[in-house]
Amino acid sequence: MWHENVEDFGQEIEPDRTFRFECHPGLSCFGMCCATEITLTPYDIARLRRHLSVDTGAFLATYCKTCIDPRMGFPFVVLKHKEDGKCVFLGSHGCDLYESRPSCCRNYPLARVIDEDGKTGKRLIRYYLQQQAIYCEGIGRGPAWTIGDYCEANGLGPYEKANDLFLDIPFTFNGLPYHVRQDREVHSMLFGAVFNFDTFFEKYGRFPHTSVPEDDHEMIVLVRSITLNLMGKTADFKNPLPPGEGKWKFLESHQF
Ligand code: SF4
Numbered sequence: 432m433w434h435e436n437v438e439d440f441g442q443e444i445e446p447d448r449t450f451r452f453e454c455h456p457g458l459s460c461f462g463m464c465c466a467t468e469i470t471l472t473p474y475d476i477a478r479l480r481r482h483l484s485v486d487t488g489a490f491l492a493t494y495c496k497t498c499i500d501p502r503m504g505f506p507f508v509v510l511k512h513k514e515d516g517k518c519v520f521l522g523s524h525g526c527d528l529y530e531s532r533p534s535c536c537r538n539y540p541l542a543r544v545i546d547e548d549g550k551t552g553k554r555l556i557r558y559y560l561q562q563q564a565i566y567c568e569g570i571g572r573g574p575a576w577t578i579g580d581y582c583e584a585n586g587l588g589p590y591e592k593a594n595d596l597f598l599d600i601p602f603t604f605n606g607l608p609y610h611v612r613q614d615r616e617v618h619s620m621l622f623g624a625v626f627n628f629d630t631f632f633e634k635y636g637r638f639p640h641t642s643v644p645e646d647d648h649e650m651i652v653l654v655r656s657i658t659l660n661l662m663g664k665t666a667d668f669k670n671p672l673p674p675g676e677g678k679w680k681f682l683e684s685h686q687f
């Protein structure tokens with residue numbers, strides 16, 4: 432998801448500092464954090480749909496809602512909620528898909544923020560300790576974590592690698608002229624290529640990369656390559672807005 436004021440999400444944690452956190456079923460807040468908005472990256476979708484043995488078309492139709500970010504114009508995908516307001520994957524003992532849980536669930540209580548300098552293209556990654564979940568009893572207790580240790584304990588390595596590749600797509604999109612970014616056909620093309628990639632590849636198998644990778648990381652490499660190629664073919668891409676527009680920051684976090 433995209434934001435301008437990431438500072439609203441909490442207190443920045445420097446890489447050499449620690450934060451305290453623990454989470455277990457004995458806490459009275461158990462599962463309350465799963466009533467928030469969970470934004471999925473393409474790699475999250477690749478892992479979840481593999482866990483469920485479905486393709487992206489079935490996964491998105493059954494478990495997700497698709498939206499267009501009103502400010503940036505980029506499509507994004509969130510998990511549906513059940514009637515009780517909790518995540519569609521929350522079972523009586525916690526997350527039913529825990530080993531395939533999405534990036535922002537793995538990062539919690541941290542928010543991972545990626546910002547791109549519009550002039551140099553250099554990316555800055557920061558972490559914030561989320562402050563909105565006042566019901567979360569786990570923040571401020573339990574073991575002290577560095578960001579590195581916490582990310583490793585939550586298996587974030589492959590997620591960060593794939594998500595950072597994916598970000599080339601929205602950051603490139605952000606350089607397109609406003610009217611292209613607001614075009615419904617462009618949104619539809621992007622949604623198909625970036626999120627509904629199984630269906631997209633089946634439909635447009637004429638692309639040079641005809642074999643669909645078995646490996647989820649390789650799938651994101653392919654998604655990135657095809658989408659950047661498609662965006663490069665849009666009529667106005669050769670005439671983007673001047674640099675300096677990259678003010679949106681990508682946020683991997685629960686949304687309250
Ligand atoms: S609210 Fe915090 S402590 Fe409670 S279950 Fe969620 S993450 Fe764990």
Ligand code: SF4
Binds near residue numbers: 464469521525529
């Ligand atoms: S995917 Fe799992 S951990 Fe994430 S919000 Fe849903 S139930 Fe909770």
